[in-house]
Amino acid sequence: MKKLFRKKYSWLLLTMMSLIGADSFVLLKAFYLPEVGTTVTQTQKTESSQVTQNISKTTEPTITDTSYSDENVQLNIKKDYADDTNVYIVDIKVSDPKFLKSALANNTYGRNITEKTSTMAENNQAILAINGDFYGFRSTGYVIRNGVLYRDVANSSDQQDLVIDNDGNFSIINESDTTAQSLLDNGAWQVLSFGPSLIENNQLSVSEDKEVGQSMASNPRTAIGQIDTNHYVIIVSEGRTDDSKGLSLYQLAEQFKSLGAKTAYNLDGGGSSTLYFNGKVINQTVGGAKGGNERSVSDILYIGS
Template identity: 40%
Template sequence: MNSFNSETRKISRRGLLAGGLGLLAAAGAGGGWALDRYVLDHVEVSGASALTATNVVAAEADASGTATATGYTSDTATIAIEKVVTGSGSDQVTYFVADVRVGDATIVRSAFANDQFGENIIADPSQIAASVNAVLAINGDYYGFRDTGIVIRNGVAFRDSGARQGLAFYADGSASLYDETSTTAEKLLAAGVWNTLSFGPGLVENGTVISGIDQVEVDTNFGNHSVQGNQPRTGVGLIDANHLLFIVVDGRSQGYSRGVTMPEFAQIFADRGADVAYNLDGGGSSAMIFQGGLVNNPLGKGQERGTSDILYVAG
């Protein structure tokens, strides 16, 4: 197993749930609704990867601050990963950039934890990646934390409840930001959409950092009020057709990486030529997996946190 962190440790799902149960218990008897909504599994679709498009809703840095960490080349994809370190001391930022070129847009795919679609179903990103033989993967939008959004994965629509700004990947290798509330999953599929992501906000559009993103709240629901400030972050961008950027920024670890603000994150994408870019679930969920190994160092602790989905490049 390849890994940039030799002391990678796994966090058990049982431990995660125990922490959540303790928090809810502290909230009092009225927290029963939250226990059901945010902790207990709600499987809606099993064997999700077997569905077809006919189904519908149901290395160390050098003096310059960058270093090519590793790479991968096949008949279908070329991947180059860089570790970037900027600043020093309490202002140091460490992040990882995967520059991805594919010959066929449909090898950029999504996978669900336990191959099940629903709420509160989680697994470590490396476990999800291993289950689909992913070459490269990042955590996705944690769709299972909420019951809204348009969720199209690998040409199949699983949810059609528009609520926010989304990102659509098309089978022709293009991508665009869109307003979920102004369309439907059926219309997106008819237009050739292969995958959607529903978190946000959008970071870059037409090659320019989007203004006002430092004021956006992704959700106002339990436990996910704001994504602002210096945070660990995961995002995806598109330079041009079939040329993507997967970027993971570590954070909340003094002396290793403070994390970045939303505008700073957007600027990283813009500086690398992204025409469009989009923010995904971050914090302790931020993870990059390459050939089975954890590339980044989440929260400076070298361990992953369970999530509901990944975005990956198939082998």
């Protein structure tokens, strides 16, 4: 009887250990173990950079702590305080939409491959950079970067993506309505899958109670919008600090509306929110292991020369 009892519970113990092991592996795979998919080739990097390198550049840029100006890129950074939060607003005008670029961590597409926004920015000689959509945290959601299709797996029926086309114009699509290949065939240069949209057709497209997953209502935020042809605006807000409460999505959308954005889109926020300019991170980040350090992410959007 004792042997039978021991045997019965030995099998139970082994089964439990197997389940725990399997669950641990799933968690490791989902959040930690890198899965390399595609390395950005030197040809792709060269083609992307040559698009802007071939544009005439005859004068040295004028750079201050809050601005950059040459014949192709003009940007100004304004620090504001709204809704008990430090907010950075970047007004950007470019001569060609290809100055708005993206980069992947370690120049590699894949799951859980990350670098700091500042590192990617420095490696790509970015004038200004923000964190992207952290595509590598998920196994679904369309990914097109600098005209290259990396993932054509839809997330959900209501997943809203930002499409930046070859002319630099912004639009919002639902992944259930199209494929990433179709978007690429129709001229998509960048497709980012996070959301939600904040402004569409000059109108607020997010409600006061809308939030990202289980996120808190007030957070650090990163978002980008289009005001006019080759005219963009970036907003990065701080949050989760003594000085900054953070913004809700609705408050963020109101900021874009006040700036005249025709289209605006929410990117990965919270601990990922990072604004890099002129060789340094200028916002208070809260995503590192010790709370105040910069978080490593999958990708960036940046203004490059």
